[in-house]
Amino acid sequence: MKKNVTDPIRLKDEGPEAQQVLLRAAPPEMPLGLKESVRARVEGRMQGGNTSRTFMRLAFAASLVLVAGGAMAYGVAKARHFLQEPQNAASPLRLQQAPRIGSGTTQQAIVLPHSNTVGLQAESSTKHARRKTHLNAPPQSVAMLQPPRVATAAPAAPSIESPPMGLHDFREFPEGKVEAMVPAEAPSSRSPHEEPPRPGRLLVNWASRRGASLDVVDMYGQGDALARVFGTINRTPLSIEIRKGLLVGKIGDEVVNVWLKGKEQADGSIAGYDVDFKLSATQNGYLLRGNLPGHTARLELHKGILRWYPGCENALAATSPGVYQGTCTEGKNASVVLPPSFRKLPPLARLVMLAIILTDRDPVFRDREPQIFNATP
Amino acid sequence: MNVAVREDQVEGGPVDADWISRCKAGDKLAWRRLYDQHAPIVYRLGRRMGLSEEKTADVCQEVFLRVYRNLGHFRGDSAFATWLYRIAMNEVSRAHREGSIRKTLATLLGREMQEASSDPGPERRAQASEAAHVLEEILGRMKPKKRSVFVLYELEELSTEEIANVLGCGAETVKSRLRHARAEFDRLHKQRSLVVMQGGKL
Numbered sequence: 001m002k003k004n005v006t007d008p009i010r011l012k013d014e015g016p017e018a019q020q021v022l023l024r025a026a027p028p029e030m031p032l033g034l035k036e037s038v039r040a041r042v043e044g045r046m047q048g049g050n051t052s053r054t055f056m057r058l059a060f061a062a063s064l065v066l067v068a069g070g071a072m073a074y075g076v077a078k079a080r081h082f083l084q085e086p087q088n089a090a091s092p093l094r095l096q097q098a099p100r101i102g103s104g105t106t107q108q109a110i111v112l113p114h115s116n117t118v119g120l121q122a123e124s125s126t127k128h129a130r131r132k133t134h135l136n137a138p139p140q141s142v143a144m145l146q147p148p149r150v151a152t153a154a155p156a157a158p159s160i161e162s163p164p165m166g167l168h169d170f171r172e173f174p175e176g177k178v179e180a181m182v183p184a185e186a187p188s189s190r191s192p193h194e195e196p197p198r199p200g201r202l203l204v205n206w207a208s209r210r211g212a213s214l215d216v217v218d219m220y221g222q223g224d225a226l227a228r229v230f231g232t233i234n235r236t237p238l239s240i241e242i243r244k245g246l247l248v249g250k251i252g253d254e255v256v257n258v259w260l261k262g263k264e265q266a267d268g269s270i271a272g273y274d275v276d277f278k279l280s281a282t283q284n285g286y287l288l289r290g291n292l293p294g295h296t297a298r299l300e301l302h303k304g305i306l307r308w309y310p311g312c313e314n315a316l317a318a319t320s321p322g323v324y325q326g327t328c329t330e331g332k333n334a335s336v337v338l339p340p341s342f343r344k345l346p347p348l349a350r351l352v353m354l355a356i357i358l359t360d361r362d363p364v365f366r367d368r369e370p371q372i373f374n375a376t377p
Numbered sequence: 378m379n380v381a382v383r384e385d386q387v388e389g390g391p392v393d394a395d396w397i398s399r400c401k402a403g404d405k406l407a408w409r410r411l412y413d414q415h416a417p418i419v420y421r422l423g424r425r426m427g428l429s430e431e432k433t434a435d436v437c438q439e440v441f442l443r444v445y446r447n448l449g450h451f452r453g454d455s456a457f458a459t460w461l462y463r464i465a466m467n468e469v470s471r472a473h474r475e476g477s478i479r480k481t482l483a484t485l486l487g488r489e490m491q492e493a494s495s496d497p498g499p500e501r502r503a504q505a506s507e508a509a510h511v512l513e514e515i516l517g518r519m520k521p522k523k524r525s526v527f528v529l530y531e532l533e534e535l536s537t538e539e540i541a542n543v544l545g546c547g548a549e550t551v552k553s554r555l556r557h558a559r560a561e562f563d564r565l566h567k568q569r570s571l572v573v574m575q576g577g578k579l
Contacts, residue, residue: 007537008552010530011559019566022515023531025508030420038434039412042441075485215487230484239484245572248518257518257565259572268568272520272561 082213200339202229202357207332209311210234210360210373218341226345233357234374240356242349251372256356260348266290270356271370277355279348288351293370297359299351306336311360394453401448412441418458419465425528426469427517432476436468443468455542462535462543466525473521515565523558530555 012023204212214231224246230239233251240249240256247258247268254271261267267276270293277290277297285302298309304318312328316336319325322343325335336358342350361368399407419440423433443464451460516524529540530551537555541548 008555010534011562012531012534016563018570019563022508022512022566025506025512027421027532028424028509030417034420034430034434035413035416038416038437038441039409041438042412042445045438045442046445071482071486078486237481237484239480255518255520257568259568261572261575269564 200341201337202231202339202342203335203337204233204357205336206312206328206334206360209328209332209334209363210358212357214238214357216339216342218344220344226349227341229342229353236373238357240353242345242353247349247352251356254372258352260346260352263346263348266348266352271372273370277348277352279351281347286347286351288348288355290352290355292355292359293372294365294368295359295361297355299355299359301347301351301354306354308355308358310362311358397448397451397453397457408445411444415458415461416441418461422462422465422528422533423469423472425513425516425532426466426473426525427513428469428472432472436465436472439468439471440465459535459539459542462529462533462539463545466529466543469525470521511569515562515569518565519558519561523554523561526551526554527558527562 010023011019013020015023200216200218202212202214202216204210210233212231212233214229214233217228217230219225219227219241224243225241226244227242228240229242229249230237232238236252238249238251240247240251245260247256247260247266249256251270256268256270258266258268258270258275258277264279265277266279267274269275273293275290275292277288280287280289282300282302285300285305288297288299288301290297295310300307300315305315306318306324307313307315312334314327314329316324316326316328316334322338322340323335324338325333328334342353345353356372360373396407396411400411416437419437420433423436424430428436440461444461447464451457516528519527525544526540529535529543530537535543537548537551540551544551
């Protein structure tokens with residue numbers, strides 16, 4: 001080693017004793033068998049001349065193109081499936097312009113004369129039975145359309161229980177999608193052999209502030225793991241594993257490490273910033289207070305009520321188990337859906353996750369660092 | 378730049394310019410010696426950078442293939458080990474990138490990925506000391522840039538200048554990253570001790 005006089009002293013030599021012990025631990029040793037096998041593989045590839053290497057590269061490139069093409073086709077189909085949902089409620093004209101009649105992806109009410117829809121409804125009802133029920137908000141300019149042509153809720157298959165909400169409830173949410181009203185894990189008529197069950201989906205739809213679609217995978221019974229949450233929030237990827245005593249994962253490129261200490265306190269770091277939380281039990285639920293990068297946070301989850309600060313001081317009311325909706329302080333509609341796999345988590349982990357996902361500084365501070373998620377959904 | 382300690386540590390003494398030129402000339406024996414001396418370094422670096430054993434073996438293979446193919450371009454301006462570290466770090470970064478791309482693809486496709494864990498498995502873990510296990514755990518929680526500087530300086534014992542050469546950045550940048558890396562290491566170590574003291578399990 002070249003000894004540079006300006007180099008700092010190594011922790012191994014003069015650091016704290018506990019760290020010295022760690023840093024002096026025996027280094028990982030290469031197993032002899034592995035060493036030999038790697039050498040054999042290297043020498044084998046060294047023998048291969050340029051021709052075979054070029055051929056291999058071409059073959060690899062071709063297979064990569066094939067795989068990428070396949071993945072893209074699959075991804076596009078899947079993305080179309082998801083992207084159609086927010087478009088449903090956007091405009092009555094869109095409903096008229098792009099009726100995907102009879103296609104496998106038809107999920108919305110189709111504007112057609114009544115006589116035409118009867119057969120189509122019957123045809124599509126079996127397809128609907130295999131999917132979640134999607135109900136659409138009635139368009140704002142509904143009066144412009146003739147009464148029989150007004151888009152109505154998609155026909156639900158008899159086997160699917162409709163969410164316990166009346167149509168008047170949807171009228172309060174003209175801007176965003178009302179996916180929130182549909183329980184993510186609605187009972188389905190499909191047989192268990194057809195398709196593996198999908199993870200519960202945690203959805204946040206908060207007009208112009210935050211949009212989240214996260215998968216919550218139940219991992220109870222797999223060691224310390226309780227659940228894994230992954231997906232995107234405002235186009236920022238998030239992947240966090242919830243374990244007994246620890247939340248660990250990433251938001252974008254930033255590391256999340258939050259230790260859950262007992263049932264009431266948690267601290268750690270997010271994106272290199274220290275965070276801490278304290279949970280208190282209230283008469284009807286829980287109150288979480290804490291510090292996140294860039295803001296302090298408060299989140300209340302009472303029986304039938306969810307509210308968070310900063311962002312949505314007005315309480316969102318529960319319309320069915322795990323489904324909260326209402327209007328936030330600044331007049332924006334918001335809905336939050338918590339799947340059963342998320343609701344069964346311990347309160348501290350659950351509320352800390354919600355605080356991370358939901359609390360959002362006022363838009364006037366959007367340019368101010370730090371910013372965990374993108375400013376706009 | 379000289380990395381004498383690293384080269385002295387390997388069996389058979391340092392690989393000098395003569396051996397390198399013999400390798401360039403196609404001497405198979407010289408090549409084997411070069412491999413035998415330096416494969417453990419690459420393996421150790423891969424493991425300390427958080428790769429699984431399987432991935433580390435792949436990285437070793439790629440590194441030595443690149444060494445073999447590019448040995449003709451090695452001018453000897455820096456020590457061979459520094460050059461090797463540079464190639465190895467690039468391959469380790471590539472392996473990490475590849476892993477994250479796979480993970481992203483798996484997430485996009487809504488599939489759970491069977492990831493090759495960097496966990497050495499129960500048998501190897503039992504063999505490794507508790508300290509080594511704790512060290513691996515803490516390193517696993519560090520950010521990649523800080524981790525690489527920390528590993529190269531504190532564990533591989535390269536000088537800041539050598540690290541700058543390996544990572545392709547300035548020596549002052551290395552020192553700054555090292556300072557932050559030490560702070561992060563210290564914080565993670567303390568947090569871990571606290572959780573262990575309270576009977577929690579990471």
